[in-house]
Amino acid sequence: MKIIIIGAGEVGFHIAKHLATENKDVVVVDTNPEAIRRISDNIDVQTIIGSGSSPVILNEAGIKEAEILLAVTNSDETNLVACLVANAISHGTKKLVRLRNADFDNFHNIFRETAPYIDTSINPEIEVVKTIERLMWVPGAVDVAEFAGGLAKLIGIRINRDSVLVGKRLLDFPVATSGKAFIIASIVRNEKIIIPTGTDRLHHDDLVYFISEENKMLETLAFFGKYAEPVTRAMIIGGGAIGFRLASLLEKKDVNVKLIEKNKTRCMELAAKLNKTLVLQGDGSNKELLMEENIKDMDIVATLTDDEQTNILTSLLVKQMGARKTITKIDRFSYFPLMSTIGIEQIVSPRLSAVNTILQHVRRGKVLSSISIKGEEAEVMEAVAMETSSIVGPPLKDISFPKGALVISIIRNDAVIIPSGESIIEPGDKIIIFARKKAIPSIEKILAVKLEFF
Numbered sequence: 001m002k003i004i005i006i007g008a009g010e011v012g013f014h015i016a017k018h019l020a021t022e023n024k025d026v027v028v029v030d031t032n033p034e035a036i037r038r039i040s041d042n043i044d045v046q047t048i049i050g051s052g053s054s055p056v057i058l059n060e061a062g063i064k065e066a067e068i069l070l071a072v073t074n075s076d077e078t079n080l081v082a083c084l085v086a087n088a089i090s091h092g093t094k095k096l097v098r099l100r101n102a103d104f105d106n107f108h109n110i111f112r113e114t115a116p117y118i119d120t121s122i123n124p125e126i127e128v129v130k131t132i133e134r135l136m137w138v139p140g141a142v143d144v145a146e147f148a149g150g151l152a153k154l155i156g157i158r159i160n161r162d163s164v165l166v167g168k169r170l171l172d173f174p175v176a177t178s179g180k181a182f183i184i185a186s187i188v189r190n191e192k193i194i195i196p197t198g199t200d201r202l203h204h205d206d207l208v209y210f211i212s213e214e215n216k217m218l219e220t221l222a223f224f225g226k227y228a229e230p231v232t233r234a235m236i237i238g239g240g241a242i243g244f245r246l247a248s249l250l251e252k253k254d255v256n257v258k259l260i261e262k263n264k265t266r267c268m269e270l271a272a273k274l275n276k277t278l279v280l281q282g283d284g285s286n287k288e289l290l291m292e293e294n295i296k297d298m299d300i301v302a303t304l305t306d307d308e309q310t311n312i313l314t315s316l317l318v319k320q321m322g323a324r325k326t327i328t329k330i331d332r333f334s335y336f337p338l339m340s341t342i343g344i345e346q347i348v349s350p351r352l353s354a355v356n357t358i359l360q361h362v363r364r365g366k367v368l369s370s371i372s373i374k375g376e377e378a379e380v381m382e383a384v385a386m387e388t389s390s391i392v393g394p395p396l397k398d399i400s401f402p403k404g405a406l407v408i409s410i411i412r413n414d415a416v417i418i419p420s421g422e423s424i425i426e427p428g429d430k431i432i433i434f435a436r437k438k439a440i441p442s443i444e445k446i447l448a449v450k451l452e453f454f
Contacts, residue, residue: 002068003025003066003068003362004029004052004066005028005029006029006053007028007052007074007098008029008030008032008038008039009073010332011351011354011355013043014333014355017042018359026046027048027066028048029061030073036048036049046061048061052082053078053081053084055088055089058082063089064090069093070358070362071083071098072098073098076099076104088117094120094361096118097118097120098121119361120361127354127356127357128349128350133246135348136300137231140158140226141156142156142345143155143209148432151214151411152411152432153212153217154371154380155212155221156188156207156208156209157226158206158208159208163223163224163225164223165202166202166204167201167202169198169200170196170197170198170199170201170202182216184210185406185434195404195406195436207340231255232255233300235257235298235323237259237301237305238261238306239266239267239270242304243259243261246304247270247277248273250277251275251276257276258293260282260283260284260293261280261282263281267279284303285310298318298324299324300325300327301326301327302326302328303315303328308331308332308335312342315327315328325346326344327346327347328347328348329348329349331351333351352372356371356372369381370382373434378434378435379434380435381432381435383431383432384430385431389427391425392426395422396420396423397421402443404438405442410432412428412429
């Protein structure tokens, strides 16, 4: 598979890195020599210095042989033109465009339906707000992903020292949890992913990812020592596009919202657009201002400024001042492993959201959704089993899956089945697969040849 990436920023870099490890033929194009040099020095891909909207550059990159073009620069206009020009040269190439400006919000579906030069458009900021919403309503969650329209949730939580499951073998869980069914897909311990067996035991401070039915989620979380807490008061620090989108969403859910923004002009714009949110001009990292606004009474504080150092320090400050929960916006992938060591668990990233959305369109077999786990070390994918697939019929224990891959859920007729070795996949079942990075090429072959997707 040949893939051309227009844009060598954080999103382009990490998509290229992710795909290069899977031995895909990747070409990265950017006008910035420094960004291209960073790609060349760190990733084994072809690079070209030039504009991705130039037909000459696109021909040099091999657009006629490319299956996919990803236009992910920071300029919406450049991305749109790159897709337009690419379509004129190679109509058969699938084209995905990243659009960040809110002006395009109501046009994503229109582009897909009426613009032949765009196959898919994404706005990572919209996806970030969805992520924040999921984190807000799942107690104790570090990560939350939804599958099958929300019927099943993949939840990542940190194991407390006093959890009843600490030290217990996974095969003893039906006893420990009074027979309530869930499956642990992976354990992250000391920054390493473990695909557990029945004899593995949980340690305190493990980051555990498990699949749960939507209607049993709170029940399952209780076994991990996580209990539902109402969210009635929220503070948003940073009135940019994400802060505005989040405030608008929380207003509809009858949450009392305070939003702090430095820029006076932006404050006036926000006050005019928002109906119930209290908009305050000031520095969200100012301790005196936070005290005046009763930060200790906040159920959640979301730090969403464009400066991630400010977001990190402000989150630490408000936690120290008594805020119950924080969500921190971070863009640099290199910061992610450091966050839990300093006490910041719930983080969101527009760039990571963009990577996740892009991956589902890159995967062979028209993958419905693909979520990265621990940055780029693993993925969770959703598929539909077809009658011709070799995974249909025999018990899971008799199926030869690639090492590092695991079926973690089967969804049949809107019912979530937590599989065992005896479980049988039937035609039309949705399946959720956990796969390490090294196993993904093998899974792609299975998905492309033996599975069909919506």
